[in-house]
Amino acid sequence: LAAMAVYMYDSSGHRIExxxxxxxxxxxxLDSDGGFYLxxxxxxxxxxxxxxxTG
Structure with a gap:
């Protein structure tokens, strides 16, 4: 099972900062694959x- 810090699917116009x-x-x-996945x-x-x- 992998973990993601931020997962965005079929989305647009967002700001992550x-x-x-x-x-x-x-x-x-959970693995330490955390990060941003778009x-x-x-x-x-x-x-x-x-x-x-991460990774």
Missing amino acids: NNIVSGLTTNPL EAASDNIIRNNELSD
Whole structure:
């Protein structure tokens, strides 16, 4: 089971900014794949985010 910090599907016109995302989890059933996953998403802005320990 994979975990995602932000999952956007079929979406547009959103802004994701100033977030701190860590892939470390306390749930042993989740992987540390956390991050941003965009599927069929366009015209979105992702900026000034900090990701660590993902993938």
